[in-house]
Amino acid sequence: MTSPQPDLRSIAAAFRLCGDFVAAVPYGSGHINDTYALSYNQGGTPVRYLLQRVNHTIFKDVPGLMDNIQRVCAHAQARLAAAGCPDASRRALTLIPTVDGAAFHRDDRGNYWRVYVFIEHATGHNIVQSPAQAYEAARAFGAFQKLLVDLPGERLNETIPNFHHTPRRYEAFEAALAADTHNRAVAARAEIDWILARRDRASALLDLNRRGLVPERITHNDTKLNNVLLDDATGEAICVIDLDTLMPGLALYDFGDLVRTSTSPAAEDERDLGKVTMQLPMFDALVRGYLATAGDFLTPAEIANLPTAGMILTLTLAVRFMTDFLQGDTYYKIHRPNHNLDRTRTQIALVDSIDAQREAMDDCVRKAGTRP
Numbered sequence: 063m064t065s066p067q068p069d070l071r072s073i074a075a076a077f078r079l080c081g082d083f084v085a086a087v088p089y090g091s092g093h094i095n096d097t098y099a100l101s102y103n104q105g106g107t108p109v110r111y112l113l114q115r116v117n118h119t120i121f122k123d124v125p126g127l128m129d130n131i132q133r134v135c136a137h138a139q140a141r142l143a144a145a146g147c148p149d150a151s152r153r154a155l156t157l158i159p160t161v162d163g164a165a166f167h168r169d170d171r172g173n174y175w176r177v178y179v180f181i182e183h184a185t186g187h188n189i190v191q192s193p194a195q196a197y198e199a200a201r202a203f204g205a206f207q208k209l210l211v212d213l214p215g216e217r218l219n220e221t222i223p224n225f226h227h228t229p230r231r232y233e234a235f236e237a238a239l240a241a242d243t244h245n246r247a248v249a250a251r252a253e254i255d256w257i258l259a260r261r262d263r264a265s266a267l268l269d270l271n272r273r274g275l276v277p278e279r280i281t282h283n284d285t286k287l288n289n290v291l292l293d294d295a296t297g298e299a300i301c302v303i304d305l306d307t308l309m310p311g312l313a314l315y316d317f318g319d320l321v322r323t324s325t326s327p328a329a330e331d332e333r334d335l336g337k338v339t340m341q342l343p344m345f346d347a348l349v350r351g352y353l354a355t356a357g358d359f360l361t362p363a364e365i366a367n368l369p370t371a372g373m374i375l376t377l378t379l380a381v382r383f384m385t386d387f388l389q390g391d392t393y394y395k396i397h398r399p400n401h402n403l404d405r406t407r408t409q410i411a412l413v414d415s416i417d418a419q420r421e422a423m424d425d426c427v428r429k430a431g432t433r434p
């Protein structure tokens with residue numbers, strides 16, 4: 063979102079924050095929202111809060127989205143309290159209400175703002191460093207899905223309809239290609255052809271759902287590695303964050319995006335494609351971590367299709383990044399020319415690496431499924 067710099071101090075004043083405002087600085091590396099760390103002085107002790115402007119161009123029903131988040135955070139906090147958890151505010155996001163008691167603030171320009179308790183001494187990593195990290199991330203997202211199995215109340219709002227609907231993503235890509243409004247197709251011919259050649263894969267996960275093998279669940283839908291905070295001291299995954307896409311979905315979407323973001327030693331926008339590879343020890347750790355918490359409710363088809371999910375989610379992101387490149391970079395934040403094309407290329411390289419190791423990945427899942 064490009065708009066004049068907001069007056070963060072007055073926006074912060076709309077929330078029930080304790081202490082004296084010190085500073086607000088941009089924070090994190092998310093592609094969608096605008097995130098700031100707010101520093102306050104609470105009687106001599108420095109305290110931070112996490113302030114976010116929700117991207118309402120992308121999320122068209124912010125009140126509905128915030129309703130989902132409120133319900134899930136309250137459910138998580140109730141569970142933690144019932145379990146006697148001593149550090150519940152580090153283990154689940156806690157919204158701080160506005161001075162009027164609302165979950166979000168709307169400013170005079172129509173922007174939506176929210177504040178969370180800042181989780182200190184924990185990091186969302188952009189690149190996986192060890193199988194232990196992969197294990198922890200998958201364990202945490204599996205536990206998060208499990209937490210939501212018995213969420214009371216109505217079906218959650220769909221914050222972005224058809225978010226992981228790969229055939230629809232292909233349709234959007236084909237429309238962008240036909241329009242080619244920025245005359246960029248010529249610069250990406252090889253990548254476009256690669257994507258077109260894999261169109262027949264697009265329905266793989268939806269077909270499993272249609273055949274009744276893979277049920278609808280409540281899923282996170284944006285399980286990239288940096289959306290789970292790992293404790294800086296112990297490496298334990300302590301809190302799942304970025305709940306904007308919480309909605310009905312397939313468990314395989316969540317596992318697939320973990321494979322996409324937690325198996326390669328290269329950044330999502332790495333230009334040296336030789337570095338992009340699906341590392342089997344990371345995949346093995348993801349499978350073990352995920353099954354440790356989700357294994358008791360997943361169906362056999364969900365478990366058997368964990369490798370397919372990794373391939374499909376990575377393919378889908380190749381399609382989405384390419385679509386945004388062709389449309390002139392209107393969706394994802396970019397920080398250099400061709401950024402979305404670079405991101406597309408890493409996804410393509412990762413799908414190729416997954417394809418090349420498919421048998422070994424299937425073996426991994428089979429072995430994990432039979433371990434005690």
Ligand code: ADP
Nearest residue numbers: 090092093094095097112178179180181186304
């Ligand atoms: P985006 O949708 O733009 O990715 P996120 O909700 O993931 O936004 O937030 C961006 C970054 O801010 C995260 O990657 C994480 O580093 C940091 N972050 C988000 N929530 C918290 C929190 N409650 N405490 C500490 N850091 C947070």
Ligand code: GN1
Nearest residue numbers: 091092093094095284286289304307
């Ligand atoms: C976006 O918000 P962030 O940066 O965690 C995107 C995801 C993509 C991801 C690619 C709402 O996630 O779907 O997988 O970028 N979120 C949305 O890095 O589109």
Ligand code: MG
Nearest residue numbers: 092288289304
């Ligand atoms: Mg994020």
